[in-house]
Amino acid sequence: MSAAVAVLVLAPVGGLVFFAAMGSGDLWPHLFANVLPTALRTTLVLLLGVGVVVAVVGVGAAWLVAMCRFPGRRWLEWALLLPLSIPTYIGAYAYLDVLHPVGPVQTGLRALFGLTDPRALWFPEIRSLPGAILVLGAVLYPYVYLPTRALFLMESASLFDAARSLGAGRWRTFLRVALPLSRPAVAAGVSLALLETLNDIGASSFLGVNTLTVSIYTTWTARSSIEGAAQIALVMLVVASALILLERRARHGKRFAAGGDAPPSARVPLSGAAAAAAAAFCALPVFVGFALPASYLLVQAWRRVSAFGLPVELGRWIANTVLLASIATGIAVAIALVLVYAARPLAGSGGGWRAAVPRIASLGYAMPGTVLAVGLLVPVAALDNLVDDAMRSLFGLSTGLLLSGSGAAVIFAYVLRFLAIPIGTIESGFAKIDPAIELSGRSLGAGAGRILLRIHAPLLRPAILAGALLVFVDCMKELPATLLLRPFDFETLATHIFAEAARGTYEDGAIAALAIVAVSLLPVAVVGLSGRGERSGQAFRARPAVAVGPA
Amino acid sequence: MTKRGKSVRIEGITKHYGSARVLDDLSIDIAPGEFCTFLGASGSGKTTLLKVMVGFEPFESGRVSIDGRDMCDVPVERRNIGMVFQNYALFPHMNVGANIGFGLEVRGMAKAAIARRVDDALAQVGLAGLAERPPAELSGGQQQRVALARALVIDPDILVMDEPLGALDKNLRHAIQLQLKQLHRALSLTIVYVTHDQDEALHLSDRIAIMDGGRIVQQGTPREVYFKPRTPFVATFLGECNIWNDAAGPLALRPEHVAVAKAEGASGPGVAVVEAVIFLGGGQKIVARDGDRQVTAIIPFPVGAPELQIGERIRYSYDDCSVHRFD
């Protein structure tokens, strides 16, 4: 089982290489001369920009909220997580309309200045690289904020006390102690945000930014060249691997554990201008990353519903989405449970290679959805043809495209891409179970099966549920792989939004977008509520740790 | 370094965490150059008191003054208090030298001067030559001494230590206790120390303050609190103690002041039956019962004489002047 999963995870890479090598070569010169260099440069600039934004916002907000006292701090500490519920493509979707020349912001500004001509007011163009950097940064910074805040609160509190007792003021403590200490957490968070950026197809294409992902999509759909798409996808895989190597390097040997879990001291009170600046610094990302797009969606959805009622197909989109997501969740959680259970230290003989399987199985998280989709097409098509041929020669009937026609390919992609999440939560759940419990169970005569059922399963339930929730939500939001692998004429909430945006009919997508945001709020609420105590973010913290592999 | 440490005055501090009262109208005066130890059970508020003194925690009422000056508006970083943390809190991303030099760097000292001071400080705590090491590569005892050097090198007005030796083994603890005592004398530092190891408190302190439930229940020299406990709580908290009742009320008697003799077949007052004999190395502890009175005695180990057996009868006695009455 473990070996089979490892092979399956690596299958898409094989598929990519196969397709890329099969390329006839006539498209390659064109790609190499016209598409790749600009797409690569655009992607790198986008990554750099988003990296800087999420690092500055994430670390800054984490420090203020963890160490300082200012009006609204308690509320903001939690609210800063909210943008996690806005998928990148929904953020871009909202801003495109909000900041449109005839959208509410520009119209409002013109009214304010008494202008009538839409071109009389200069306004920065949202459909641009800087626009994309801002929108992506505003919804992705929580990946940095969450682990960094946890680090400041739990592991380093007494170090900050020490620095202050030695005479260091707020700024010096931040620059000389907090910043270097937070490097591993920041590196992990930034790399996750950048993987999301690389994965993003909606925001970049809505905002007219031609990234590698967008080129894969257009090469596949517009030029119908799967070989060309595979070649670009290989380049993207290189970028993703480079990201992960960079992250490893930034973290290398730097897992500082200050030890001791003394409660952190009282926060430093800020006064006057400093307090106002801190509150503004923390409120701005909440506003840009959540409040504004969410309220826009609410207004649009309400308008649409009051004018035309709910779209007739809404039920089907939801059913499709939920069906795919729940099957994928069930499979992913089951596989994760088995893999992690087989890899635990007490599993005994031959444990060496099994321990590595969860790591390999987690690699899918680093594979952007388009890359995964292109890579999966070979094995899936091969299997479909194999089955079809066999059925035809045996029974004389054609099964058609069994996997790609049924949505099984989408589920397969979801499982590969998100397997890292339940592996992460279940692993951290296991880590909290004292191995002596299992030993004592064995000494009382219980076999392996009984131990899994009677001891581990109940103890792991919170971890399993957390993992399932996170996978489910991520599957629901997934766009690129769904877009490329879904059966013909099959719409989920996400693909529907994409289609509406492509058509320019924004109001119609608002209801679907709102549905996705509402469901995505669930895990955020769970993290937020568990964050009432100081040890928040367990579920989310499991993700960075896994997505980027062991320390 | 001939300057003297400064005085600390704590007046009527009350502090709550949520609705729990952690410090309860607590006051104490610590003289310049004094070694004052707070001793108390876990959760009695010792760490909280230190944090209030150093300025990490706000409080509802009361006042902290250092050298006669109210500290209410002085933030931690300007109080010049050296602090040694229970987990040492060494900066893991800086080497030993940078850790020790951090406080000097903050004070704007020149690099060369910092290097010199760091070397001196390392030599002072017996770690010369380790400046380049990362803290993670030091043993617990070495880390402890780096933390001490880091707090001392800023020439603090007060040195505050929160269970600094808690994580060390007994031999190391004793060695560092000696070093601390010498440093205290040599630098005439004011030291505020927290421990829940009563022996440590007795060895080191000029004064011991016993805390319970956020209050100081007794303070005085080690001898005073050991031999003249004001309450049974203090008596039993500081070492073992027989607490008995007689006609004049409760009395306290240290086990080492109880004498024991074999008394086969005897009975009546002053005779007890041995329930346990515990070998202490330097002597032995006898636990015996006389009616509802439990008698604990610590006596020399008999050389050549037969050992006491469980169930054996003994006659115990004590000098009236070693009996302590609570007032």
Ligand SMILES: Nc1ncnc2c1ncn2[C@@H]1O[C@H](COP(=O)(O)OP(=O)(O)OP(=O)(O)O)[C@@H](O)[C@H]1O
């Ligand atoms: N940050 C905090 N928030 C809430 N309660 C706290 C906090 N810090 C301490 N307490 C509570 O205050 C009380 C006193 O704690 P304190 O740490 O001062 O005890 P202590 O005497 O130092 O104990 P120990 O010997 O275990 O270190 C305890 O009941 C503790 O639970």
Ligand SMILES: [Mg+2]
């Ligand atoms: Mg304490």
